[in-house]
Amino acid sequence: MSQTPEYVILGAGVIGLTTALELSTRYPNSNIIIIAKHLPGDRSVDYCSPWAGANWLSVATDGGRQEGWDRVTYEKFGELADGKGNETGINKVPVRAWFDRDMEDAGVLSVEGEGRGKIWYESLTGLRFVEEEKPEGSVFGFECGSFVVDVQKYLPWLQGEVLKRGIEILRASIDDIQEVFDRFSSVASVFNCTGLGSYNLKGVEDRLLYPTRGQVMLVENPITPMTRMYFRSPQRVNKDTTYVFPRNPGGGVILGGCRVDNDWSGEVNMEFAEDIKRRCCALAPELGRPEDLKVIQHGVGLRPSRKGGARIERVIMGGAVVIHNYGAGGAGFQASWGMAKNAVDLLQEDSKL
Numbered sequence: 001m002s003q004t005p006e007y008v009i010l011g012a013g014v015i016g017l018t019t020a021l022e023l024s025t026r027y028p029n030s031n032i033i034i035i036a037k038h039l040p041g042d043r044s045v046d047y048c049s050p051w052a053g054a055n056w057l058s059v060a061t062d063g064g065r066q067e068g069w070d071r072v073t074y075e076k077f078g079e080l081a082d083g084k085g086n087e088t089g090i091n092k093v094p095v096r097a098w099f100d101r102d103m104e105d106a107g108v109l110s111v112e113g114e115g116r117g118k119i120w121y122e123s124l125t126g127l128r129f130v131e132e133e134k135p136e137g138s139v140f141g142f143e144c145g146s147f148v149v150d151v152q153k154y155l156p157w158l159q160g161e162v163l164k165r166g167i168e169i170l171r172a173s174i175d176d177i178q179e180v181f182d183r184f185s186s187v188a189s190v191f192n193c194t195g196l197g198s199y200n201l202k203g204v205e206d207r208l209l210y211p212t213r214g215q216v217m218l219v220e221n222p223i224t225p226m227t228r229m230y231f232r233s234p235q236r237v238n239k240d241t242t243y244v245f246p247r248n249p250g251g252g253v254i255l256g257g258c259r260v261d262n263d264w265s266g267e268v269n270m271e272f273a274e275d276i277k278r279r280c281c282a283l284a285p286e287l288g289r290p291e292d293l294k295v296i297q298h299g300v301g302l303r304p305s306r307k308g309g310a311r312i313e314r315v316i317m318g319g320a321v322v323i324h325n326y327g328a329g330g331a332g333f334q335a336s337w338g339m340a341k342n343a344v345d346l347l348q349e350d351s352k353l
């Protein structure tokens with residue numbers, strides 16, 4: 001165990017692991033350590049990443065940094081899917097998305113910037129509007145290029161890449177961020193990637209954070225092969241969201257879901273699980289009948305939402321640098337590489353100290 005790390009990454013969810021990789025790419029000779037209570041393979045309601053669907057379907061409409069994070073990640077996922085395919089757990093699969101409100105009220109149009117009033121990822125993803133097989137009650141729909149992330153493969157793959165680069169991983173729970181500096185006097189900067197953990201982490205205690213509860217289930221792949229993901233919702237971000245993400249090949253299919261703000265419960269609601277089955281089968285004909293689905297696992301995760309959006313910010317604490325990178329909400333996978341780049345960019349601010 002290195003006793004002289006220069007950089008500490010606090011957290012080993014998708015944000016912490018990606019930040020560690022970005023940091024080691026840009027500062028290849030640096031000494032980095034990850035400290036985290038939970039690691040890939042663990043299951044806990046305090047560890048969001050293993051419960052994600054997950055796919056790429058941007059929720060950003062800010063015409064600015066959030067759209068930028070998703071663009072960077074879309075391009076990176078393209079490299080990971082093309083180059084390594086199944087090994088990474090990232091696969092290129094189109095998504096068909098239906099919305100039950102008018103486009104102006106569906107939360108898909110940029111509200112600022114040059115692309116104001118448009119869907120910013122139209123050309124990036126080859127988006128086309130569709131009419132065929134429109135579900136009753138939907139107002140409009142589109143299909144676009146996307147990626148499905150099999151998080152059960154992707155998180156261990158990220159961890160493996162981290163270890164290959166000589167980054168150390170220490171399992172520990174930190175009560176107060178100051179403990180990191182007390183333990184390692186050599187540390188130049190700490191990247192705080194603790195997700196919802198920053199609600200209680202002393203020295204941070206960010207009360208802008210709140211959980212957005214999601215419930216999903218993993219079912220066996222149906223006999224009919226699935227060649228696309230499905231999404232249906234009144235709006236892009238809405239509590240009544242239904243989605244079907246096949247983790248091809250052979251990784252099962254994720255069915256979801258819901259988005260319930262300020263609900264800290266990690267309990268699976270079995271009645272609600274039946275509702276998810278019904279909605280998903282109505283949306284994706286390949287699944288067949290709800291009663292025939294073979295459930296492998298139910299799950300509940302708490303998305304680390306934050307009023308005002310994710311916090312990527314450099315602060316000085318007791319004379320040391322802390323770079324926050326948390327609060328990704330429901331976008332932690334699809335924004336991960338862009339957020340990591342943004343956070344590591346802030347290191348260059350050191351020269352201004």
Ligand code: FAD
Nearest residue numbers: 011012013037038048049055174195197214301332333334
């Ligand atoms: P986490 O994964 O929670 O990791 C936090 C890390 O910090 C853990 O290692 C934890 O142990 C550690 N930690 C916390 N506190 C401490 C402490 N005090 N001391 C030491 N370690 C600590 N995103 C998408 O992009 N696309 C999707 O389709 C998608 N679908 C989702 C579906 C569901 C049902 C859910 C629940 C989420 C979904 N998300 C999706 C959101 C995504 O999962 C999150 O944004 C992401 O996982 C957040 O990652 P994180 O690394 O910030 O947090």
